[in-house]
Amino acid sequence: NAGVTQTPKFRILKIGQSMTLQCAQDMNHNYMYWYRQDPGMGLKLIYYSVGAGITDKGEVPNGYNVSRSTTEDFPLRLELAAPSQTSVYFCASSRRDGREALHFGNGTRLTVT
Amino acid sequence: KNEVEQSPQNLTAQEGEFITINCSYSVGISALHWLQQHPGGGIVSLFMLSSGKKKHGRLIATINIQEKHSSLHITASHPRDSAVYICACKMDAGGTSYGKLTFGQGTILTVHP
Numbered sequence: 001n002a003g004v005t006q007t008p009k010f011r012i013l014k015i016g017q018s019m020t021l022q023c024a025q026d027m028n029h030n031y032m033y034w035y036r037q038d039p040g041m042g043l044k045l046i047y048y049s050v051g052a053g054i055t056d057k058g059e060v061p062n063g064y065n066v067s068r069s070t071t072e073d074f075p076l077r078l079e080l081a082a083p084s085q086t087s088v089y090f091c092a093s094s095r096r097d098g099r100e101a102l103h104f105g106n107g108t109r110l111t112v113t
Numbered sequence: 114k115n116e117v118e119q120s121p122q123n124l125t126a127q128e129g130e131f132i133t134i135n136c137s138y139s140v141g142i143s144a145l146h147w148l149q150q151h152p153g154g155g156i157v158s159l160f161m162l163s164s165g166k167k168k169h170g171r172l173i174a175t176i177n178i179q180e181k182h183s184s185l186h187i188t189a190s191h192p193r194d195s196a197v198y199i200c201a202c203k204m205d206a207g208g209t210s211y212g213k214l215t216f217g218q219g220t221i222l223t224v225h226p
Contacts (some may be wrong), residue, residue: 042117042199042216058213090156098203098214099144099161106155 002026006091006105013081013112021076021108023091029103031094032074033058034066036087037107043090049074050097081112116140117202119217126224132187134220136200139181144203146214147174147185151196159185159198190224197221 007022025032030051035043045058049068063085065077074093078085091105120135136145147159160167160174162183167174171190176183187194200217 040218042218043201043214044216045213092156098146099163101158101161102146102148102156102201102214103158104148104156 004091004093004103004105006089006108008108009106010109011111013078013110015081015083015112017081018077018079019081019110021078021089021091021110023074023076023105024072025074025091025093025103026072027093027095027103028071029093029095030071031097032068033092033094033102034064034074034076035090035092036060037090038087046076046089078110083112086110086112116204117200117215117217119198119200119220121220122218123221124223126190126222128191128224128226130190130224132190132194132222132224134185134198134200134222136183136185136202136217137181138183138202138215141205142181142202143205145176145183146201146203147183148199148201149196150199150219156199187222192224192226195223 004025033048034046037043044060047066049055052071055066055068068074089108092102094100094102116139118137145162148156149159150156162176171188173186197219199219201214
């Protein structure tokens with residue numbers, strides 16, 4: 001079991017560029033989440049998914065998009081990157097929504113300049 | 114005021130000391146998570162609690178639902194315990210709260226040899 005795999009680990013983007021952060025899990029979890037972590041702040045939910053084909057916005061969805069075509073994969077798309085999107089991004093999954101252990105990827109450190 | 118408050122924000126200890134990190138929350142919850150994040154590293158789930166107490170090795174987590182309070186204890190602390198410890202609460206807000214975990218800002222623990 002690889003758990004939750006996130007790629008890339010680091011990325012530098014110029015303002016206005018786009019990119020996709022990849023997230024895959026091999027635990028057959030229905031629930032998947034994208035969070036961002038800013039210095040000194042708690043994790044903030046960007047988007048989540050409760051199963052293949054079902055996604056919804058979290059607390060801070062602006063500037064991001066997601067898709068969930070399979071149970072395993074939950075990519076996060078940044079369109080028109082802005083400096084405010086400089087952050088560390090974590091993907092997570094769980095078997096039951098918030099009521100069982102969360103499994104996190106290793107994070108993606110993104111800098112937008 | 115954050116719905117999930119952790120204290121202290123920073124904690125320094127000598128190897129071998131008993132450590133307590135506190136988490137208080139302001140509304141009803143259905144589950145509480147303790148997470149560990151090493152510097153520059155990923156996030157690992159330590160415990161998920163809905164009542165009582167759990168123990169894993171030198172780590173003990175307790176929750177008092179009536180007082181809306183949880184504690185994470187580390188016995189015989191070691192420098193490798195140095196990390197950020199994060200409390201996250203699954204708010205009890207009914208079926209519209211999918212994915213809604215509210216995170217504390219974390220407690221930075223440093224254990225000196």
